[in-house]
Amino acid sequence: MRKRYALFGHPVAHSLSPWIHAAFARQTGIDADYVAIDAPDFAAALAAFDGDGANVTLPHKQRAVAACASLGERARRAGVVNTLSRRAGGWHGDNTDGVGLIRDLTGRLRLDLRKRRTLLLGAGGAARGVAPALLDAGIGDLFIVNRTPERADALADALGEPTRVRTRYFGDLATLGEFDLIVNATSATRGGALPELPMALVGPRTTAVDLNYGEAAVEFLAWARAAGGREAIDGLGTLVEQAAESFRLWHGVQPDTDPVYAELRARQASLVSA
Numbered sequence: 001m002r003k004r005y006a007l008f009g010h011p012v013a014h015s016l017s018p019w020i021h022a023a024f025a026r027q028t029g030i031d032a033d034y035v036a037i038d039a040p041d042f043a044a045a046l047a048a049f050d051g052d053g054a055n056v057t058l059p060h061k062q063r064a065v066a067a068c069a070s071l072g073e074r075a076r077r078a079g080v081v082n083t084l085s086r087r088a089g090g091w092h093g094d095n096t097d098g099v100g101l102i103r104d105l106t107g108r109l110r111l112d113l114r115k116r117r118t119l120l121l122g123a124g125g126a127a128r129g130v131a132p133a134l135l136d137a138g139i140g141d142l143f144i145v146n147r148t149p150e151r152a153d154a155l156a157d158a159l160g161e162p163t164r165v166r167t168r169y170f171g172d173l174a175t176l177g178e179f180d181l182i183v184n185a186t187s188a189t190r191g192g193a194l195p196e197l198p199m200a201l202v203g204p205r206t207t208a209v210d211l212n213y214g215e216a217a218v219e220f221l222a223w224a225r226a227a228g229g230r231e232a233i234d235g236l237g238t239l240v241e242q243a244a245e246s247f248r249l250w251h252g253v254q255p256d257t258d259p260v261y262a263e264l265r266a267r268q269a270s271l272v273s274a
């Protein structure tokens with residue numbers, strides 16, 4: 001029987017995930033449906049869903065933990081779930097955002113992350129997903145800055161590495177010096193604007209990554225390029241890689257992400273130039 005998967009978020013109309021999962025299914029010959037479900041009420045929407053698995057996106061990733069009967073190690077450490085798999089005892093939760101970012105940076109961009117002094121902007125679901133993976137990849141000091149400082153402190157506490165992980169305020173940024181890696185894991189540019197970021201955060205060695213893509217990534221990437229960074233990339237690669245990891249968890253098959261990424265990148269370029 002055809003397996004059924006869904007993405008729960010609010011809003012989700014912008015999501016590229018249904019397209020990506022359809023491309024993986026065609027590539028691997030797996031018969032599966034994947035639809036985006038706009039879910040203002042996550043618990044109600046999930047209860048009404050009788051499919052085999054789901055992705056969860058903002059603003060529900062922390063809420064999804066409560067829906068799980070069991071959690072994988074990555075979701076437990078992150079405290080957020082972006083992938084649900086139906087098991088006999090109930091939903092099993094995992095998190096693929098971290099591995100998605102790391103595969104994009106170390107695979108596609110061939111970056112060596114070891115000892116990289118890193119600034120993480122945001123402490124929501126995405127930041128929680130990527131922070132443990134960045135630490136595991138061997139980065140150096142990690143500074144977390146969030147609009148709501150308590151959430152940054154809670155994330156730092158959860159990471160449990162007080163000598164490597166520190167929190168700061170947006171107002172402190174001018175005093176922090178240059179970073180090798182800056183990750184924007186906020187949703188600020190989706191409905192407003194990022195707080196002002198000093199150019200002094202960026203040097204010629206800096207890689208800046210915005211987990212957002214399309215219009216939502218324009219402001220941060222323009223700032224990083226104007227500040228003279230080595231490279232500034234959006235979250236399209238992370239998106240494809242985290243989707244591939246969810247696909248592998250559900251179907252036991254690792255899709256080839258390169259052609260899917262290349263086609264998406266070309267579509268994005270034609271949208272921007274249209």
Ligand code: NDP
Nearest residue numbers: 058122123124125126147148186187188192211235238239
């Ligand atoms: P959440 O809603 O869980 O968290 C949002 C974060 O953005 C919080 O840290 C919040 O701060 C911060 N924020 C929101 N508005 C502002 C603002 N005006 N100024 C400063 N900070 C702000 O969302 P997620 O963490 O799940 O997602 C964040 C972004 O990352 C989204 O745009 C999402 O699309 C993208 N993403 C991309 C992925 C990819 O694969 N490329 C994967 C996952 C996410 P506060 O705590 O103060 O509210």
